[in-house]
Amino acid sequence: MRRRYRKVPDTPNANCHMIEPWFPFFLIMILISGLWAVSYLLTDASIVDIFWAPGFLFVALAAAQLAPQSPRAALVLALVALWAIRLGGYLFGRWRKKGHEDYRYVAMRKAHPGFAFTSLYRVFWLQGALIWIISWPLQMAIRGGYSGLAALDYIGAVMALAGILLEAAADAQLARFLADPASRGKVMDRGVWSWSRHPNYFGNALMWWGFYVIAIAAGAWWTIFAPLIMTYFLLRISGVAMLERTIARRRPEYENYIRRTSAFIPLPPKRA
Secondary structure: OOOOOOOOOOOOOHHHHHHOOHHHHHHHHHHHHHHHHHHHHHOOOOHHHHHHHHHHHHHHHHHHHOOOOOHHHHHHHHHHHHHHHHHHHHHHHHHHHHOOOOHHHHHHHHHOOOHHHHHHHHHHHHHHHHHHHHOHHHHHHHHOOOOOOOHHHHHHHHHHHHHHHHHHHHHHHHHHHHHOHHHOOOOOOOHHHHOOOOHHHHHHHHHHHHHHHHHHHOOOHHHHHHHHHHHHHHHHHOOHHHHHOOHHHHOOOHHHHHHHOOOOOOOOOOOO
């Protein structure tokens, strides 16, 4: 008597859908808790910044373990890996060169007694939660890869790659500028920095909107909250607004730089 076998569906079942979002969450929280333990031993919470970009790569890889192989998943993983390795390596090199805790965390340590312990949830778990929330377009694009690439995939990929390259160019130009002793006290207004006061942040935002376009191709248009949150943070919380509150006091030429240069979106500089 022959046995009849039921064909396995191409799409994940309901139980898999229940597991998929939480597996990357628990993975990232475990990893970042371990990172906190290292920061406690080093008395340096700055290492959390190094983990920011690689954290998204870990989430993407975790999502890929629960999804079928597809051209879209491969595309997203390649782009995330390119960004995470580049930015993570850049921040690691900057951290090693600095040799001490970043001034932001030094201020938090002074203002909050017991910061060595409370930083676990004030800094590390908070960043882990943000990585998971903002990574939803990546997760949905990887999980929704049951068909070939569409026009939106290519558009999103071009946007994301352009953002990655712009961020890398801005970081490289700024690093060379800061390494030159003659630049001390001056304002970086060359290269891409002549078109935007924060081209690295714009490149990062462009990348996330590119990932969102790929997520739309996978049917996850509702993940728009992720690039909106990321753009808001870049503009109002940890990016443009935070830097511009202090940099004008440290660099007198910055006021003139503000008058002639776009704050965020790269635009031709105004004539003096």
